[in-house]
Amino acid sequence: xxxxxxxxxxxxxxxxxxxxxxxxxxxxxxxxxxxxxxxxxxxxxxxxxxxxxxxxxxxxxxxxxxxxxxxxxxxxxxxxxxxxxxxxxxxxxxxxxxxxxxxxxxxxxxxxxxxxxxxxxxxxxxxxxxxxxxxxxxxxxxxxxxxxxxxxxxxxxxxxxxxxxxxxxxxxxxxxxxxxxxxxxxxxxxxxxxxxxxxxxxxxxxxxxxxxxxxxxxxxxxxxxxxxxxxxxxxxxxxxxxxxxxxxxxxxxxxxxxxxxxxxxxxxxxxxxxxxxxxxxxxxxxxxxxxxxxxxxxxxxxxxxxxxxxxxxxxxxxxxxxxxxxxxxxxxxxxxxxxxxxxxxxxxxxxxxxxxxxxxxxxxxxx
Amino acid sequence: xxxxxxxxxxxxxxxxxxxxxxxxxxxxxxxxxxxxxxxxxxxxxxxxxxxxxxxxxxxxxxxxxxxxxxxxxxxxxxxxxxxxxxxxxxxxxxxxxxxxxxxxxxxxxxxxxxxxxxxxxxxxxxxxxxxxxxxxxxxxxxxxxxxxxxxxxxxxxxxxxxxxxxxxxxxxxxxxxxxxxxxxxxxxxxxxxxxxxxxxxxxxxxxxxxxxxxxxxxxxxxxxxxxxxxxxxxxxxxxxxxxxxxxxxxxxxxxxxxxxxxxxxxxxxxxxxxxxxxxxxxxxxxxxxxxxxxxxxxxxxxxxxxxxxxxxxxxxxxxxxxxxxxxxxxxxxxxxxxxxxxxxxxxxxxxxxxxxxxxxxxxxxxx
Numbered sequence: 095x096x097x098x099x100x101x102x103x104x105x106x107x108x109x110x111x112x113x114x115x116x117x118x119x120x121x122x123x124x125x126x127x128x129x130x131x132x133x134x135x136x137x138x139x140x141x142x143x144x145x146x147x148x149x150x151x152x153x154x155x156x157x158x159x160x161x162x163x164x165x166x167x168x169x170x171x172x173x174x175x176x177x178x179x180x181x182x183x184x185x186x187x188x189x190x191x192x193x194x195x196x197x198x199x200x201x202x203x204x205x206x207x208x209x210x211x212x213x214x215x216x217x218x219x220x221x222x223x224x225x226x227x228x229x230x231x232x233x234x235x236x237x238x239x240x241x242x243x244x245x246x247x248x249x250x251x252x253x254x255x256x257x258x259x260x261x262x263x264x265x266x267x268x269x270x271x272x273x274x275x276x277x278x279x280x281x282x283x284x285x286x287x288x289x290x291x292x293x294x295x296x297x298x299x300x301x302x303x304x305x306x307x308x309x310x311x312x313x314x315x316x317x318x319x320x321x322x323x324x325x326x327x328x329x330x331x332x333x334x335x336x337x338x339x340x341x342x343x344x345x346x347x348x349x350x351x352x353x354x355x356x357x358x359x360x361x362x363x364x365x366x367x368x369x370x371x372x373x374x375x376x377x378x379x380x381x382x383x384x385x386x387x388x389x390x391x392x393x394x395x396x397x398x399x400x401x402x403x404x405x406x407x408x409x410x411x412x413x414x415x416x417x418x419x420x421x422x423x424x425x426x427x428x429x430x431x432x433x434x435x436x437x438x439x440x441x442x443x444x445x446x447x448x449x450x451x452x453x454x455x456x457x458x459x460x461x
Numbered sequence: 462x463x464x465x466x467x468x469x470x471x472x473x474x475x476x477x478x479x480x481x482x483x484x485x486x487x488x489x490x491x492x493x494x495x496x497x498x499x500x501x502x503x504x505x506x507x508x509x510x511x512x513x514x515x516x517x518x519x520x521x522x523x524x525x526x527x528x529x530x531x532x533x534x535x536x537x538x539x540x541x542x543x544x545x546x547x548x549x550x551x552x553x554x555x556x557x558x559x560x561x562x563x564x565x566x567x568x569x570x571x572x573x574x575x576x577x578x579x580x581x582x583x584x585x586x587x588x589x590x591x592x593x594x595x596x597x598x599x600x601x602x603x604x605x606x607x608x609x610x611x612x613x614x615x616x617x618x619x620x621x622x623x624x625x626x627x628x629x630x631x632x633x634x635x636x637x638x639x640x641x642x643x644x645x646x647x648x649x650x651x652x653x654x655x656x657x658x659x660x661x662x663x664x665x666x667x668x669x670x671x672x673x674x675x676x677x678x679x680x681x682x683x684x685x686x687x688x689x690x691x692x693x694x695x696x697x698x699x700x701x702x703x704x705x706x707x708x709x710x711x712x713x714x715x716x717x718x719x720x721x722x723x724x725x726x727x728x729x730x731x732x733x734x735x736x737x738x739x740x741x742x743x744x745x746x747x748x749x750x751x752x753x754x755x756x757x758x759x760x761x762x763x764x765x766x767x768x769x770x771x772x773x774x775x776x777x778x779x780x781x782x783x784x785x786x787x788x789x790x791x792x793x794x795x796x797x798x799x800x801x802x803x804x805x806x807x808x809x810x811x812x813x814x815x816x817x818x819x820x821x822x823x824x825x826x827x828x
Contacts, residue, residue: 206706208706209706210706211706267694268694269685269688269689269693269694270685270688270689270691270692270693270694270711270712270713271680271685271688271689273694273711273713273714274676274679274680274688274713274714274717275680277709277711277713277714277717278673278676278677278680278717280707281673281676282649282673284707285669285673287654302652306645306648306649306652309641309645309648310645310677312641313638313641313642313645318636318637318638318773318776321636321637321638321641322636322637322638324637325637326636326637327634327635327636327637327640327744339573339575339576339577339578339734339735339738340647340651340734340738342644344637344640344644344741345637346637346640346641346644347640347641347644350641350644350645367706367707368706371706371707374711377694406685406773409685
């Protein structure tokens with residue numbers, strides 16, 4: 095029996111990709127299933143921007159995880175056969191060292207003294223965990239959304255360590271639409287007077303800015319088509335408009351409100367800002383000077399790339415680009431575009447579409 | 462010679478569509494060309510949310526208008542043949558009565574005491590101008606974006622008054638994606654502490670909220686494809702990042718900043734909020750209980766519907782719906798989908814694509 099999450103700690107300085115370093119940072123992780131050999135059956139999962147390492151329930155923590163329907167006995171990431179590891183991104187606030195953590199050298203929270211965060215650092219956090227667990231290889235590295243770029247960062251920095259990769263609703267790099275959205279989300283938080291240049295009271299964070307930024311997030315995580323079918327012009331109520339000319343009467347408005355309130359208290363604002371910027375900065379082409387060179391460094395044996403037609407944050411043509419780039423240097427690449435209508439979030443909410451695709455990857459390559 | 466803009470004033474009470482009334486409101490307008498008959502050659506233009514009535518330059522006001530390349534001698538809206546009127550929307554702040562105007566009954570700004578604004582009221586403002594000019598008919602009513610819904614409101618309330626309609630990048634009603642975007646824009650402004658429940662100092666308005674809302678607007682007015690081609694991952698500079706982990710280094714970020722700064726000082730925040738909400742509320746189906754009944758009330762002889770493939774705010778399927786609904790009850794309907802890459806704003810910035818389509822409408826129907 096172990097605590098949940100567990101921690102891998104770096105002894106000494108951890109050099110950051112874009113300069114600066116952290117003193118003895120920790121990376122939180124959880125595992126499911128039983129390790130075989132030095133990693134022959136090990137699967138490493140990198141998350142999107144906001145989840146913790148708690149991807150699935152366990153004896154130690156029975157709460158449902160963010161990928162509960164994907165990980166378990168008889169599920170696509172089958173704990174009867176595989177040893178699955180999920181890491182909390184370095185820079186996040188669910189156990190890994192991030193801007194909300196205490197700098198051991200000063201005894202104060204890092205806040206904006208945390209060095210610039212890159213997804214290469216998040217990737218390296220995954221490597222720290224793998225080595226901590228004694229792994230010398232991985233069966234497959236998986237990344238969803240931002241996590242797909244972290245997975246690319248992992249493979250490009252440790253070529254050949256992982257035999258395979260599953261990249262879901264991700265990209266080689268961010269395009270200006272998603273940079274614009276994230277830049278605006280960050281500015282909304284930073285303009286909240288309670289942010290105080292990052293020096294907010296942790297008990298009284300810039301919740302208004304966080305709520306508004308989350309609403310903008312939701313607008314880009316789902317799809318117009320889904321909302322048209324689901325909400326149309328449905329009203330929650332038309333009573334109460336009374337003297338308020340901007341009364342929120344449409345169902346879509348209360349849906350956004352509900353999601354914003356659910357998220358905002360959980361995530362540290364500075365951690366959010368750092369991870370959001372890291373998503374903008376990542377570019378596979380920086381590894382060798384071109385995308386082609388970046389791809390050539392990955393040294394994968396197989397890859398599965400999945401994308402969703404209605405995704406506006408990581409649009410489908412970016413997954414096509416990923417698959418094409420991988421195909422030039424990887425023996426076995428499969429690209430699966432899905433017709434899900436729930437946009438970027440489909441990998442979290444449309445399990446019926448994703449499960450068979452991921453199952454077939456593992457059936458094909460065996461374990 | 463006349464002043465610019467000119468004003469049509471209502472004598473007495475003006476009843477608002479969703480209740481309440483205004484005392485003797487004014488509607489600002491400008492005209493170009495020479496009126497013939499009682500309106501045989503008259504074209505009435507309803508604007509999108511933010512423009513004034515200054516659609517084109519004139520002897521009285523030589524500044525370029527928002528549709529400068531569309532209106533003039535030899536241009537699609539040809540002032541050698543047509544008499545063109547553009548109205549500033551009721552509720553706006555460029556001469557027409559709106560929340561920033563003084564209520565003659567109290568001597569105070571209306572602010573949030575302005576009644577709920579509907580696009581039917583904006584439409585009625587256009588009718589006030591038409592009657593003020595002595596018109597008994599119109600050759601064509603034109604509306605772009607929100608203005609297309611105002612034009613539908615005009616035709617449904619005054620069936621047969623206008624022979625034709627040109628509806629550009631518009632819709633029968635807003636769908637939840639655009640309602641979500643506008644609802645968030647409004648909340649961003651209303652959460653700015655300087656908004657003060659609408660009682661801001663006009664000399665010190667909630668500029669931060671307005672800037673952020675404008676950035677969100679720009680994200681939905683253009684297209685991801687345009688930005689990918691235009692900006693890619695281009696940097697303004699990478700110098701200056703220094704200690705700022707969120708330093709704005711991408712060109713797309715400075716582009717948004719420039720647009721936000723250009724707009725924000727010009728538009729009254731409360732007027733913006735009212736017009737934005739009016740765009741959510743409009744629904745042609747409310748006129749008779751169904752879209753079909755709404756369309757049947759328009760009594761147009763001809764219509765041209767134009768849409769743009771890359772528009773995410775008023776997506777192309779909404780213009781297709783408009784054209785199909787009109788076709789059932791209108792002798793002559795033409796639907797032109799354009800492959801412009803500049804999204805919703807294309808009608809303002811991609812004149813080469815729009816001019817020939819509008820020219821051909823007037824060539825076909827003569828004057």
